[in-house]
Amino acid sequence: MDNNLVIFEQDSQTKEVILGYLSEFEDVKLDRVFDDYAEGVKYIKENRPKVVMFSMTSDKNTSLKMIKRLSDFGVNIIALSEDYTTSNIIQTLRYGAKDFVSKPVIKKDLFVALVKCCQEDVKVLKKSQIISVFSNKGGVGKTAIATNLAVELTKLTRDKVALVDLNLPIGDVTTFLDIKPTIDISEIINNSQIDNSEFITDACRRYKDTSLYVLAEPPYIEQSRTLTPAQIVKLFDCLRNAFSYIVVDMGTNVDKLNMTILEKSDIILLITIVNLPLIRNCQRCLDLFENLEFPSDKTKVIVNRYLENDEITVEDVENTINKPVYWKVPNNYFTIMSSINKGIPVSEVNENSNITESFTQLASKLTEDMFESDLT
Ligand SMILES: Nc1ncnc2c1ncn2[C@@H]1O[C@H](COP(=O)(O)OP(=O)(O)O)[C@@H](O)[C@H]1O
Ligand SMILES: [Mg+2]
Numbered sequence: 001m002d003n004n005l006v007i008f009e010q011d012s013q014t015k016e017v018i019l020g021y022l023s024e025f026e027d028v029k030l031d032r033v034f035d036d037y038a039e040g041v042k043y044i045k046e047n048r049p050k051v052v053m054f055s056m057t058s059d060k061n062t063s064l065k066m067i068k069r070l071s072d073f074g075v076n077i078i079a080l081s082e083d084y085t086t087s088n089i090i091q092t093l094r095y096g097a098k099d100f101v102s103k104p105v106i107k108k109d110l111f112v113a114l115v116k117c118c119q120e121d122v123k124v125l126k127k128s129q130i131i132s133v134f135s136n137k138g139g140v141g142k143t144a145i146a147t148n149l150a151v152e153l154t155k156l157t158r159d160k161v162a163l164v165d166l167n168l169p170i171g172d173v174t175t176f177l178d179i180k181p182t183i184d185i186s187e188i189i190n191n192s193q194i195d196n197s198e199f200i201t202d203a204c205r206r207y208k209d210t211s212l213y214v215l216a217e218p219p220y221i222e223q224s225r226t227l228t229p230a231q232i233v234k235l236f237d238c239l240r241n242a243f244s245y246i247v248v249d250m251g252t253n254v255d256k257l258n259m260t261i262l263e264k265s266d267i268i269l270l271i272t273i274v275n276l277p278l279i280r281n282c283q284r285c286l287d288l289f290e291n292l293e294f295p296s297d298k299t300k301v302i303v304n305r306y307l308e309n310d311e312i313t314v315e316d317v318e319n320t321i322n323k324p325v326y327w328k329v330p331n332n333y334f335t336i337m338s339s340i341n342k343g344i345p346v347s348e349v350n351e352n353s354n355i356t357e358s359f360t361q362l363a364s365k366l367t368e369d370m371f372e373s374d375l376t
Helices: 011-023 037-047 060-071 088-092 107-119 142-157 183-190 197-203 229-242 256-264 277-289 314-321 333-342 354-375
Strands: 002-009 029-034 053-057 076-079 098-100 129-135 161-166 212-215 245-251 265-274 299-306 326-332
Touching: 002 011, 002 037, 002 212, 011 029, 011 107, 029 037, 037 060, 053 060, 053 107, 060 076, 060 088, 076 088, 076 107, 076 314, 088 098, 098 107, 107 197, 129 142, 129 229, 142 161, 142 212, 142 265, 142 277, 142 299, 142 333, 142 354, 161 229, 183 229, 197 229, 229 245, 229 256, 245 256, 265 277, 277 299, 277 314, 299 314, 333 354
Parallel strands: 002 029, 002 053, 053 076, 076 098, 129 245, 129 265, 161 212, 161 245, 265 299, 299 326
Antiparallel strands: none
16 A cells, blocks of 8 residues: 655745655655645545644644544644644644654654654454444434444445345345345355355445445345354354454344344444433343343444433433443434435535534544454
8 A cells, every 4th residue: 555645734945845855755655735724634534645744833722623633534643843842742642643743844753753654554453343233123223323334434444344234134224325235145155155255245245436345135025034143153254254344234133143143243332312211222232231241341332313402411321321322423314314315325415414423433433442452
């Protein structure tokens, strides 16, 4: 992969100095130089360069917010600033910068930072991660969350992501992404080539030009057969060979099949909405998982359709379920409905909506947590 670089610098003299230094540094390819922030962010969001050199302005708070925003895109940020007090350096790194270079820029400092950002490989997981999206009630947003999370994980990590519809016998991932289902999953599992990662990738439908692949059941119920727990285990083993992240949209039954999926998952996203019967249901699922001896940090509770001024607060939810809420997805009926009706992810409906932002950041938080637990 190229070590692409994007620079944010408003001062023309500094710009010239940096460009001069870069002509001697062969390991990076300069993509663009921006002095307009909004334009630059848009470019970075779409192109995900490996390194971003970001010159902080005298408006420190805004600069830190920008660094945070850029780091959410998974790029390596080198912050440049005239203020090289320890407190500023620490704060900058805390907001997500990978390295800090003081201004006026010295060639050696810049090169050291660049080497650090380029050498450090894009984090590679030791083991691929199965993330299952579950609730024992329908209509809470499982498919909306599984689909949009898979899209954001793909954008963020640029790794191969599989979105698997195991809401059998009729899932709806294909409706959410407007793709044609054709496959009978049990047929794939019974194929002798199942262990071949190319075969399993080909069996999935690639979403547009991305590294997201969708595995969905056939369009008619009668074409889909029931899967056995043993087949699920086999399917997951094979998907792990071919994909870094496997997002599973699940059904609502608490049966042997779903318990096998949950047991085999690395992470369970348990979805609820703020409504008493559903919160109690969520509590029951957590009790069940405890009885099944799932590690408690394996299950992460997500509150969907969150409203800031709801009568029941997140604290109330946390007190009831006796567990912190991992993430809140805002209520945005208009954007979700428009996305479902058009068969596109919310980011394609409106990349600036609160719900798109929420999915981007959820993907970012999850990957961070996965890397951390992967290291231990
Ligand atoms: N964050 C949200 N804001 C507003 N409406 C939502 C949100 N998430 C889901 N919905 C609505 O809930 C409905 C059910 O969502 P869906 O993902 O199909 O649920 P499930 O897969 O759990 O049955 C969607 O059609 C949509 O109208
Ligand atoms: Mg669904």
